[in-house]
Amino acid sequence: MGLKDCQIIFDNPYNTYYVGQTVNGKVEVTLDSPKKIRGILIKFKGQAGVQWVIEESKTNNEGKTENERIELVGDEEYFRIQYYCLGGKDNDAIELPPGKHIYPFTCVLPPTLPSSFEGQYGHVRYTVKVILDRPWKFDHETKVAFTVLSPYDLNMNPSLKEPVKITLEKYFCCCWCKSGPLTCVIAIPKSGYVPGEMLPILAEVDNISNVDVLNVSFQFQKVVSYHSQFPRRETKKDVHILERVQVGPVAARDSKTWNQNMALPPLPPSNLMNCSIIDLDYELLIEVNVSGFHTNLTSKIPITIGTVPVIAAPTAPPISGDNVAVNMDPQHNNTPQLGWVGPQKGRLYPSIPSESEFGTQSIYDKDDNQYTRFNSNAQRYSPMYPVYDFSSTQTQQN
Template sequence: MGIKEAVIYLDNQFNTYYAGQTINGRIEYVFDSPKKVRGIHVKFKGEAHTEWRESKEQQSSDGKTENTDEVHTGNEEYFQISYYLLGSNTGNEIEVPAGKQVYSFTCALPPVLPSSFEGEFGYVRYTVKVTLDRPWKFDQETKMAFTVINALDLNLNPSYREPIRMQLEKTFCCFCCASPPMSVDIQAPVSGYCPGQVIPLSVDIENKSNVQLHLVKLFLRKVVTYRATSPSTATKKCKEVVLTVQEGPAPAGSTKHWDMRLEIPPIPPSNLVNCSIIDLDYDLKVECVVSGMHMNLKERKYVTIGTVPLAGAPPSAPPAPAPAPAPAPASPGQPAVLPLGPGEIAQPNGPPAGDAAGGWLLPGAGPAAPHQALYPTLSMPVYKESTYTARTIQDRGDGPHTRVAGAAGFAPFYPTYAAVQPPPLPQ
């Protein structure tokens, strides 16, 4: 006997917000009998956490060498907002009637927050937890995660408009005689992109050598540095391939030209501004695989992933703080998405229809982005789910009776711009 159902709903279909926006939501309980509670409590929290294990050798008292695992951790909290929706922690017991009961809540996010991030050895995560505070019994908690985006406008830094160019050249020696060089020239039009866009790459090969170039491999890599503060200061750097393309071969004495494309998936923006325990960068790496016992040619350049794509002209002023999400008009077959006002109870939203590319796109259904007033001609982003999923959103502060929304784990949503492509390569 107890809670038959406890579900948290937020006021946009992607559970995605920009730093500085206001979250409105509600929790819906279904009780199979009246319940006595001290109160119902909501807590919003934003934090970063890093954790990994390293094997460490140490000598035991009998002189033998033993391997032990040392756990490195780091924590950083950005905000915590909590209050009671019903009752208080010091008041008298309240009887909640059986059946469906709905309680609304709201939270204004701080204007400066790092973007949501889920990685192998750490995360930046934002959660809301509603607790049924029961006297003399275990509290019953319902928890869900949501996405926060710190807008990275590529138009505000002129360096993101600079092209990328990698030039590799090598001569090969055989019996003390050097061959003519093999030259590889790779270009991309700009160095700043957004998810959904395609990085167009021009590859020119002039192979005057007597060695065959088997493959030209191009990688977009995520470079993450995790930092720990306990039991001592430590760092762990990971390089992960996000996507790759390749072409080849270029035989000895030949010239080749290839146009290659890297379509950027939904990934978090570069830098993770205001997070001091996780650094996030992206680079473009090239590897030219050659025949024989010769060393491959390698080079890399950093690329920036933003949340606002390059527009025709840079803005004259930085973005204004984001407004609260506006009411969304209903599409055929879909309920309207309405912010909750004081004392209002909205009806639950069903899942939106998927578009052909696998994203969700309804007019006005996404969060109001800070850049929309600056770039009125820029198309609305499509919010898509990242492939990087949290194994669990439970943490050390959760009790034994915490219900977590979503059995398959949490993955952040990021804005994508397939309809806004970067400038073409110069001819």
């Protein structure tokens, strides 16, 4: 058989790095018999891609209308680094004895990379591939993904610290009569947040009308815009509801006030800076649902997601295997901790659910135009985004 196993192991157990950091790791090749190779090639790659299909009606030469399927695509490459950690393409064959062989690798990430992202119609991915270059035979390949984060300091934009307040008002008509207004005031303390933070919502409903309010709904949404390049420039929007809460009802000629908190899940930072084919935005959708055949009241508040919270604190420390959950300011008990939040509130977990999971081991890779074998115990693409645990107990830093 020869090759028994080939694993890519990062020095960071979360496979997550900030731009500008150095990615270090090792390749572990296990053989059960001697094997001849020309070398071991390491390939680092960062790229983005979008793809979707549309149908258009066209008239053929016979005057009949036909539906034509058009594939819209877009691609960007951010960096590509490759080198041999053993041997080389022009070298003579090397015979590796049975057993485990370890070869370290390293790569410095460029400082202008966009954050990793996985969506329904596109992605921003960073991968490392190990190729056992064999003379006159098919190469053995192993490929895994790692997450790259581009820091977004919310404190750099003063407007994100300002409170936001909107007022929705509507008059209802019944025959020749006009009722008093239905007024809904929504306020949030700021528009910039980090994952793991609570989004506090103040809602005041003053219903002087003769129409009942069924509920007031708040939806935290992710809005992704994909931009194709070929065969033409088009944009496709994809909206996902991430969190939803609602309050109410409010009877006619009644008033109520609520203070409602919404927990923000692990998310990539807004904008995907330095990526021109995918735009990422977040918003709070407010909808006042009323009874009868009347139109509901709706409005939106743009929300910005960053990696450094709106507090007087230094930039978030680099993620590493020994520094996953740290207090940013040991002098203040309410200072958040950087870490990975699991399903139970108040606890730090070593992993979080990914946006996209691929369990198969052999998948056709469009970038390389071939099938690629992946580690059996690793998901192909599983972005992991840092969050802040605002409920953690204060710990003393050494």
